[in-house]
Amino acid sequence: MGFLCCCFTSDAKNERRNSRSSAKIRREGKTLHSLIHNISIDSENQRHRTIAEEILQIGSGDTATRVFTFNELEAATQNFADECMLGEGGFGRVYKGHLEDLNQDVAVKQLDRNGLQGNREFLVEVLMLSLLHHPNLVNLLGYCADGNQRVLVYEYMPSGSLEDHLLDLPPNKKPLDWMTRMKIAGGAAKGLEYLHDVANPPVIYRDFKASNILLDEGFNPKLSDFGLAKVGPVGDKSHVSTRVMGTYGYCAPEYALTGQLTTMSDVYSFGVVFLEIITGRRAIDTSRPSSEQNLVEWADPLFKDKKRFVEMVDPLLEGNFPVKGLYQALAVAAMCLQEEASTRPLIADVVTALEYLTVSHNKAADDPEDRVPRSLSCANSEDKNMNVTDEEKYTISPQQDEEEEVCHSSERAYKQQDESNQGGSKELEQQHSDKDRS
Secondary structure, eight states: OOHHHHHHHHHHHHHHHHHHHHHHHHHHHHHHHOOOOHHHHHHHHHHHHHHHHTTTTTSSOOOOEEOOOOOHHHHHHTTOOGGEEEEETTTEEHHHHHHTTTTEEEEEEEOOOTTHHHHHHHHHHHHHHHHHHOTTBEEEEEESTTTOOOOEEEOOTTTHHHHHHSSSTTTSOOOOOHHHHHHHHHHHHHHHHHHIIIIOEEEEEEEEEEEGEEEOTTTEEEEEOOOOEEEETTTTTOEEEEEOOOOOOTTHHHHHHHHEHHHHHHHHHHHHHHHHHHHOOSSBBBTGGGGGBBBBHHHHHHHHHHGGGGSSOOOGGGOBBBBBHHHHHHHHHHHHHHHSGSSOOOOHHHHHHHHHHHHHHHHHOOGGGGGGGGEEEEEEEOTTTOOHHHHHHHOOSSHHHHHHHHHHHHHHHHHHHHHTTTTTTTOOOOOTTTOOOO
């Protein structure tokens, strides 16, 4: 009898808990709808409400997003003090703060108060990150919309961004090792996979780049900055037509030319970032010679010649990478960077390939034959146009048959691209900079 009483008591507690949880979800749902209503009225822009209602179709509406007052965030950031500033971008400044009631460090992004554009990005980001939850997406803790203030509060990512650890490193900063690079690429791909294949309707991220990939203390990646994210095509629609926005060097060519956006646009951007991860070069770097300023164009002839693959590796790795893994990684990058969107892989296939790369690296970690000889490392080669002899080729690739197939897959990808480009321009034209967004 006592046992039955305990069961009923437990059931009653669960029922009350579920009731409170449902009430909380309803309140938060009303909060989001209220936010949409207020911003739409304040900006006198009905388009914002249309965008918001579209986004609210995503997920179940289960959200724990908190509404902060501006005074709370002033206290958390010491009145937005300069010494608390973590960085500054096209949309505003990011500060490190501390919430006393939660005893938690947070990142606080104060958006520029520039009218409709700031309202749109703020609205999209609040809604997207309130409705989308995944280990590889940054966690939005809450927001503030007091008056004309637009502030977002995220979990604090102590290791900064991928860009901080990959591009233009100071001499005293340790570069990422190969395994960590592949881990970051794989986690970022999983974030895209969730947006493309799990979110319903699918979400196109549209701003995939190294500075938007944040890292925790264990260098686990999380996608951030969802202000440009777009609900993808549904039903029998093949694409979403929209104004071209994003960052020069990362946009897919078909999107840059026509404004037709698909999930394959994100796959192309992933390919650019993955190439940055492998090479340590920026997508666009005007400090380099003219023939090397555009990363994809620089890599194009190298992709076609497997003898030159080692020239593409970040010299800061000093030869400490598995050659088999390099060949496979370059094959993945080449497929993602196909000119024709229909020939690019699904992001789920990219995730599978990168998981295999990580596993195979672990198995071969102690195999000295699967490492590039220092004499063949770009960091130690005076001749960048080196010719690899048959003997050296065997040393580089003990599992030659399998690696040859990986190399050929990369070469085939670019032969197909050359054929598709006959009679058309191969140049990527992106007319909008990072700050030219709507």
